Amino acid sequence: MVAYPFSAVVGLDDLKLALVLNAVSPRVGGVLVRGEKGTAKSTIVRALAAQLPAVAVVPGCRFACDPAAPDPECPDGPHDPAAEGVRRPAALVELPVGASEDRLAGSLDVERALTEGVKAFEPGLLAAAHRGVLYVDEVNLLHDHLVDLLLDAAALGTCYVERESVSVRHAARFLLVGTMNPEEGELRPQLLDRFGLTVEVRASREPGERAEVVRRRLAFDADPRGFAARWAEEESALAERIAAARARLADVRLPDARLRQIAEVCAGFEVDGLRADLVTANAAIAHAAWRGRDAVTVEDVRAAARLSLPHRRRRDPFDAPGLDEALLDELLDRTSGDDDPDGGPRDDPPGGGPNGDRGDPGRPQDAGPDQAGRGDSATAGSPKPDPEKPEAGEPDAEAGSPGTTAQEQVAGVAAPYRVPLLAAPGVGAGAAGRRSRSRSTHGRGTGSRRPRNGPVRDLHIPATVLAAAPHQHDRGRTGPGLVLKPDDLREVVREGREGNLVLFVVDASGSMAARRRMTTVKTAVLSLLLDAYQRRDKIGLITFRGTEATVALPPTSSVEAGAARLRSLPTGGRTPLAAGLARAAEVLRVEKLRDPARRPLLVLVTDGRATTKANDVDRAADLLKGTATVVVDCESGPVRLGLAVRLATRLRARLLPIEALSQLGHPRKAS
Structure with a gap:
């Protein structure tokens, strides 16, 4: 099968550079590629694997040992140091989303254990990827424990297997590349931090560039071998440059001034821990080797920081990765003059380094707002929102807001807090998560x-x-x-x-529109959304007000989208409670057909008031019989009608006063 040429990929300069830096130095720690669907994420990863230098391996070794320096603890060893090796292309191993831990790390060879009575180890994908590329498409859909396992192996360069009476250690050094579409759900910040570099990719909005992408793809599909032959010269030059940079890497110096500068930048962006400093240093060294320098310069530090810091600045799970490049330049200028005394001028000369060829992944580009790698900026040290004041762009609830009617208001949101565990009863068999027993x-x-x-x-x-x-x-x-x-x-x-499908049904009518009351409700729902994020749930959001119920967010794994919709949710008008319950029943019915194994959990946030007949509410509630439900009672004041209590009884639901959510949980650090 002919791979699409790496040099023929149009644009995506930051992604090309991130992949090349990892190809030069595996110590960089891998690349996470975030982007919308159809942006050539998988194509460019497979293209890079074809450009990696061939590796020499010990014949018959399942762990791809280097004959020049065989692993003394290789399970297939000991190897004869005088044995002649064989050369093969660097491996490209793909980890499917549904892989098991045995398939990834390896396990006891059950067939030999039962038929021959011997204890033997069957290697997994980590062994197959040694000295090659391990590619994980849709890494955000991979089970968390598998992500932890492969990231540990990538960081240590070693895979440890201790299970079923098997104790094995083998080398596992590979270029780790993960791709994901944020619309399908985010990785937890703790897992994001384990990836060395991250790149945000978006399709170009420039018609000429889009046309060139289509033109090249059509030419490749029509004649893959002929298309690859036309790019053979550029591909050969790229492979030679990667090999030269690898050979130069050990001789590149990291001056103390540049190391202090890296520390200053990481501290200025308030990243947690020291992994960012180590990754930035390794990436800067790889960038210097790629550019043909023998010492790290300010430009190397800047290029490394742009790729290593965006995903480490997330202070809240709902924050999108991003980097304020103006702040980055300010921090760099604060610790360096016009010239770099350790490595020459700060900026590279025009032409992008020693080989200013077409498609040079190392060439700095002026990226526009639609170019890859320029995530939304988020200035460090920005003021925290006042929970007693509306957020920016959200006027006080007593006042109208742009785009709303005189009866609509948009309340602000306070800092979220921990909530008690809300789980579906019984034992299910749905997708792995952290909520209900299964x-x-x-x-x-x-x-x-x-x-x-x-x-x-x-x-x-x-x-x-x-x-x-x-x-x-x-x-x-x-x-x-x-x-x-x-x-x-x-x-x-x-x-x-x-993980469950947590469907939020939120009363956004006029009875909920008092400013402080709706702020309390929004904060409670945001806290529940954050809990759903951490427990790996799918979520949906239905709101009802005026004369109808609206599906504000269809069931999705992107909890961030739910938080965004909630923050801008207007309130006002009548209270069509029956319509909200009926719409919830319809959404759950359709989702049951799509994902029958995932159990639903309905969270109804209301004070129980309705402007429709009680019989209509009862009939709509009957549509939800058998659905695990939690009613969050938002009624307040000295005189209470108990309508939410009656509704919870009808639904056979767990009843929680809204105040109990914060009292049963624990305060969460404000974002």
């Missing part, structure tokens, strides 16, 4: 059972051996292996946590 393929083992249908996916070895052991004499066993029958097989029963 039967899981990744949870803790709670027992064993006979396989139900199809092949055994998760063999419980001790239970299988115990089931087969009493019958070995009758089956005429003579050798070291067990004589097994299909009835002996047992699989592990695991229990973990699942």
Whole structure:
């Protein structure tokens, strides 16, 4: 299969540079590519793998040991240092979203254990990716424990396997590239921090550039080999330059002045921990090697910081990664003069370095607002919002706001807080998460059972051996292996946590529109949204006011979108409670068809008032029978009608006064 040429990719200069820096120095720590669908994220990753220098490996070694320096602890070793190696292209290994921990890290070779009676290790994808590229498409949809595992291996350069009586250590140094579409859900900030560099990519809005992208793609699809041949010269030059930069890397100096500058920049952007400093230093050294320099300059530090800091500045899970480049320039200017005494002039000469070729990934570009890698800026040290005041662009609830009628208001939002766990009853079998109990393929083992249908996916070895052991004499066993029958097989029963579909139904009518009251309601829902984010749920948002209920956000994994819709939610008008319940029932019905394994949890935020007949509300509530529901009672004041209590009884729901959410949880640091 012919890969699309790396040099033929139009634009995406920041992404090209980030990938090349990791190809030059694996210590940079990988690249996370964030962007909308259809922006050539997968194409450019596969194109880079074809440009990596070929590697020499020990013949027959499943762990791709280098014959010049074989791993002394290689499970396939010891290797003869005098043995001649064989050369092969650098591996490109793709990790599917549905992979198991065994597939990623490796596990006991069950077939040999049961048939030959020997303990043998079957390597996983981390071993296959050693000295190559490990590519994870849609990394934000990968189970968190798998992301932790592969990021640990990428950081240490070693994979440790301790399970099922197997204790193995093997080298696992690879270029880690993950791609994701933020619309499908974000990675947790703790996991974002583990990626060395991040790049935000967007399709160009310039018609000429878009036309060139389509023109080249059509030419490639029509004749892949001919198209690749036309770009062979540029591809060869790129591969040679990467190899030269790798050879030069060990000789590049990081002057103390530049190291202090890196520390100043990271401190100025208030990033947590010291990983940002280490990644920026390694990226700056790789950038200097890529540019053919023997010492790191200010421009190398700037290029590294632009790629290593945006995703580490998130102070809140709902913040989008971004970097204020004006602040970056200010911090750099504060610690350097016009010239760099350690490495020559601060700015590179025109032409972008030693090889100013077309498509040079290292060439600095003037990026416009639509170019990749220029995330939304977020100035460090900006003032915190006052919970008692409306947010910017959100007037006081008593006053109207632009784009709203005289009966509509937009209330502000205070700092979110921790909320108690709201879970669906019983045990489900949905997607892995952190909310409700479920039967899981990744949870803790709670027992064993006979396989139900199809092949055994998760063999419980001790239970299988115990089931087969009493019958070995009758089956005429003579050798070291067990004589097994299909009835002996047992699989592990695991229990973990699942993510749910949390559907918020929020009363946005005039009865909720008092400024302080609606601020309290919005803050409570935002706190619940943050809880849903951390528990890996899908969420949806329905609001009802005036004469109808509106699906403000269809069910999605992008909790950030829900938070944005909530902040700008206007209130006012009548209270069509029955319409809100009926719309919720319809959304849940459709979602059940799309994702039958994911259990719903309905969170109804209301004071129970309705401008429709009580019978209409009761009929709509009956549509939600059997749905796990929580009613958040927003009624306040000395005189209460208890309408939300009556509604919760009708829905057989858990009732929580809105004040209880903050009292049962714990205060959360303001964002």
